Amino acid sequence: KILVTDKPESKVFRIVLYTAVFEDFINKVRPSMVLVGGTTVGRCLAPRKAARFRAGLTADCTILDVQDNTDLDQIRPAFGGNIMAHIHTPNHRPQFATVRYKIFNAPERTEKPSGELVIEDIPSQRLESRIRVLEVRKKEKVQSxxxxxxxxxxxxxxxxxxxxxxxxxxxxxxxxxxxxxxxxxxxxxxxxxxxxxxxxxxxxxxxxxxxxxxxxxxxxxxxxxxxxxxxxxxxxxxxxxxxxxxxxxxxxxxxxxxxxxxxxxxxxxxxxxxxx
Missing domain, CATH: 3.40.50.1220 (TPP-binding domain)
Known part of the structure; x- marks a missing residue:
C-alpha cells in the first residue's frame, strides 16, 4: 500500500511541512517501526519525527532484523567503524532508524504492478509554515x-x-x-x-x-x-x-x-x- 499526500504547499521541501505530513501518516497507520533513507532529506526529517513521538532514533544502520515480538535489531558502525553497535529500543513505538544507502537490494521491476495507491488528505492549516522559499537553485549533480x-x-x-x-x-x-x-x-x-x-x-x-x-x-x-x-x-x-x-x-x-x-x-x- 502506498500513501500519497499531494499538496501545492509540498512542491518545495520545507522541514516543518514535511514533518507534519509524516506525523499525520504515523498517527493514522500506527506502525511498529519507521525506516527512513539515510539521504540529506531523510537525515533531516527522521530526528524531528522521533522527537515528536518521544522515541529514540538509530542513525545510519547497516544491518536490520526484526524479532518475533516486533523489536527491531538496529546495527550500525560506531567509533569510526571500529565496532558494530547493536541497538534495541523495546520500550517505545514506533522504532525509528535511518538506513544507509545501498544496504538493501532493490526489487526487480515487475511488468504488472500490484498494490494499492491511497491519496491522503491533510488540513491546510497543518501545512502552514513561516519559512518562505524565495528561490531554488539547482545543484549540479556530482558523480558518486x-x-x-x-x-x-x-x-x-x-x-x-x-x-x-x-x-x-x-x-x-x-x-x-x-x-x-x-x-x-x-x-x-x-x-x-x-x-x-x-x-x-x-x-x-x-x-x-x-x-x-x-x-x-x-x-x-x-x-x-x-x-x-x-x-x-x-x-x-x-x-x-x-x-x-x-x-x-x-x-x-x-x-x-x-x-x-x-x-x-x-x-x-x-x-x-x-x-x-
Missing part, C-alpha cells in the same frame, strides 16, 4: 561511487600518491570510478567521498577490483554485496580473498600495467603504446 557500476579501489599497496594515476586509468578504461580505503584518505591523497567502508560509503557495483587492499572487516562491510569482486594482492592469505570471486596473487605494479596494455581507451581508441 555509490552509483558506479564499475569501481577500482586503491589500497595500502599503492606506494605513493602519484601511483594513483594508474588506478584512475584502469577505472577510466573500464568506464568506472576510482575509490580508496581509509589509510589513503587519512594520508590526504584523495577526497573522503571516495572511501569505501563502514566509516565511508557502501557500494554495490556490478564489478569491483581491489588493488593492494588487505580486506579489513570495516572495508569488506562496505562492498561485500558487489556482484563480481576481483582482488589483486601479493599476500595469498589476505582477508580480501575470503570475499573475492576471483583472486589474482601478484604485485599491482605488474598486474595493472599488464591489464592496461590489453584494455583499449574509452571510445575504442588505443592509447599510445597500446596494441590496437
Amino acid at each position: 561511487i555509490e552509483d558506479a557500476e564499475v569501481i577500482v579501489v586503491a589500497g595500502k599497496g599503492v606506494k605513493k600518491e602519484a601511483d594513483l594515476s594508474m588506478i584512475r586509468e584502469l577505472a577510466d578504461r573500464l568506464g568506472g570510478m576510482m575509490a580508496t580505503t581509509r589509510p589513503l584518505i587519512e594520508a590526504g591523497w584523495t577526497d573522503p567521498r571516495t572511501q569505501i567502508g563502514l566509516s565511508g560509503r557502501t557500494v554495490k557495483p556490478k564489478l569491483i577490483i581491489t588493488c593492494g587492499v588487505s580486506g579489513s572487516v570495516q572495508f569488506v562491510a562496505g562492498m561485500n554485496n558487489s556482484e563480481n569482486i576481483i582482488a589483486i594482492n601479493t599476500d595469498p592469505k589476505a582477508s580480501i580473498f575470503d570475499v573475492a570471486h576471483y583472486a589474482i596473487i601478484g604485485d599491482i605494479y605488474e598486474v595493472i600495467p599488464a591489464l592496461l596494455k590489453n584494455l583499449p581507451a574509452r571510445g575504442g581508441q588505443a592509447h599510445k603504446g597500446d596494441p590496437s
Whole structure:
C-alpha cells in the first residue's frame, strides 16, 4: 500500500511541512517501526519525527532484523567503524532508524504492478509554515561511487600518491570510478567521498577490483554485496580473498600495467603504446 499526500504547499521541501505530513501518516497507520533513507532529506526529517513521538532514533544502520515480538535489531558502525553497535529500543513505538544507502537490494521491476495507491488528505492549516522559499537553485549533480557500476579501489599497496594515476586509468578504461580505503584518505591523497567502508560509503557495483587492499572487516562491510569482486594482492592469505570471486596473487605494479596494455581507451581508441 502506498500513501500519497499531494499538496501545492509540498512542491518545495520545507522541514516543518514535511514533518507534519509524516506525523499525520504515523498517527493514522500506527506502525511498529519507521525506516527512513539515510539521504540529506531523510537525515533531516527522521530526528524531528522521533522527537515528536518521544522515541529514540538509530542513525545510519547497516544491518536490520526484526524479532518475533516486533523489536527491531538496529546495527550500525560506531567509533569510526571500529565496532558494530547493536541497538534495541523495546520500550517505545514506533522504532525509528535511518538506513544507509545501498544496504538493501532493490526489487526487480515487475511488468504488472500490484498494490494499492491511497491519496491522503491533510488540513491546510497543518501545512502552514513561516519559512518562505524565495528561490531554488539547482545543484549540479556530482558523480558518486555509490552509483558506479564499475569501481577500482586503491589500497595500502599503492606506494605513493602519484601511483594513483594508474588506478584512475584502469577505472577510466573500464568506464568506472576510482575509490580508496581509509589509510589513503587519512594520508590526504584523495577526497573522503571516495572511501569505501563502514566509516565511508557502501557500494554495490556490478564489478569491483581491489588493488593492494588487505580486506579489513570495516572495508569488506562496505562492498561485500558487489556482484563480481576481483582482488589483486601479493599476500595469498589476505582477508580480501575470503570475499573475492576471483583472486589474482601478484604485485599491482605488474598486474595493472599488464591489464592496461590489453584494455583499449574509452571510445575504442588505443592509447599510445597500446596494441590496437
